[in-house]
Amino acid sequence: MSTDTALCTGGFETAVGEVVLSRCGSGEGLVYLHSAAGEDALLVGPFLEALSGFEVAAPMFPGFAGSAGLDAIDDIEDAAYHCLDLFDRLGFGPDSPPHVVGLSLGGWMAAEVATRFPGRVRTLTLVNAAGLYLEGAPIGEIFGRKFDELADEIYADKTHPVYLMAKELGAMSIKDVAAMPFEVLRPFYEAQAATAKLGWNPYLHNPKLHRRLGWVTAPTLVVAGAMDGLIPLAHAEAYAAGIPGARLEVIEGAGHMLPLERPVELATLVAEFVAGR
């Protein structure tokens, strides 16, 4: 299957309902799984388009950006099966498994798929991935936080437009927020609810995942932003240590939202890793 190079977004039928899917490029299949922030094509487009040589598919998980189907998903196991269903429908079946890149929550999902269905992932790139619990290195709180405080933790680039927008929202009073058109706030509430469904407790991890990492057969690249204030570097190190043959790349001066902060650098890293495997 090939698509136009230009990024386009539309509805895509899955077993749980219609999800929003962005696609671009041509070449080997690559699936990008987004974070709890629900970064859509508008935000992550520069990264997706910089992934040259791939047919890129970036689905929005149920509950995010209007994707349906959250009622049929209770936990991370259901999420993994949903990913598998997506791969099949995208034409990335067992004979042509996709390269999978996941950020944070999406990284956790990618790791779940790669441990449960090792043959279904061609290469695995985990970017500031959630999914593990490490004593002494907890993942920061994302629920019930003020926008601006959370933005301070996840963005190293304090000039990024999304960072600046979060700072502005955080400075608003409850009355100003209540006066905003609800449609502006709605995606945020829905994204948080979808994330809570998967990661409220156990908090953004699966206690069984760590000991299953040895099942991964895909060549794996683990990427961490050295300045990520949400997921400590120890998590990337644990993934790299647990997944056979995994390579660890730490990007100096970068934060949590690597595909937004360093789109070209990250895309180049992925492409080089895939080419050199």
Next chain:
Amino acid sequence: MRVFSFHLMPYPGLPESYDGPAWITCPNELFDPELGGELYNRYLDELVYAEELGFDGICVNEHHQNAYGIMPSPNLMAAVLARETSRVKIAVVGNALPLYNPPTRVAEEFAMIDCLSGGRLIAGLVVGGGPEYYSFSLNPTEARERFSEAHEIVIRAWTEPGPFEHIGKHYRLRYVNSWPRPIQKPHPEVWIPGAGSIETVEFVARHRYAYMGIPYFHVSVFERMFDMMRDACEREGYTADPLQLGWLVPIFVAETDAEARRRFEEHFWYFVKRLLPGISTSPPGYTTIRSVENILKGGATFAEFLESWKDVVDGQYAIVGSPETVRDILLENIERLGVGNLLGLFQLGTLPADDTRRNLELFATEVMPALKSRYPATERRDLAVAPGGRS
């Protein structure tokens, strides 16, 4: 009209130096156990005193890990009250069903209280406050499902012969067989408190329970809430009885308006500025998205954001004044809201014991008789009611 004395059992001892939330993360080093012991006993005395003064009932509620209300187990308090009173209804408003696993625990403890009290329990069933989903690390996206499933288990445990099996999504119980069973048949009166979420109102209307409006909003928010409840009952094919609606509001009576404000105001501000912060925490997925919008709009009028005494009076966040003033405002609002249960908070924040007792006495002697004579009904006319008719 039925008049209840509701006690939150607040913690009045937060130090000046602490300006954080009273919920979830409020350090428990700030709790002084000696003071706590005095407070529990004093607050129980204040509730028992309400029976002596002629109230119809007394209310306790459940909150966890906070300074707003130091009553994580209202059932313990209700058990004491069952022994220390003999006439009043004891309303536990309520037990947060999703926090009990398995929820048959609620069926058991409520049945114990009903037996102990000779059938005087009002069984409040609640989803639990937003902060409690943090305090219990319980998934808020499951709150409504768990509540609804647990509710079914509790009612069946009271009304169906056991043992029976319940196999649901969240609870899989192979032997449900509650010993004891409640005295009241088919089961104790059920109250559900709510802050305006549509799914709660629809649930209450469907089961013909009573809906208690959660306080601390501008009175117009209550109007909207109770209208929503009446509409929901109409959609279920019946007209709501006023005794299906309850208005919870702080009340303070003194000899004159000026004296009332002078004695009450600082305690009210302690309550709204020190104990409310954090209470409105709404974890993700705790309500449906359409309710988020509703609650967000009401949230702007939440008492925590009050700035002046004039706003308190205008929005009727608390009814404060001479007996005449309090009586007039209450009568006007009871009429306007169409409620048959008045749930007064006669102690609030740091209000001391002597002021609380004097408040209860003045209310009971100078205000309550007028309310009771204007609205004499104390029993639900149940279901066959002329449209628009109010007791």
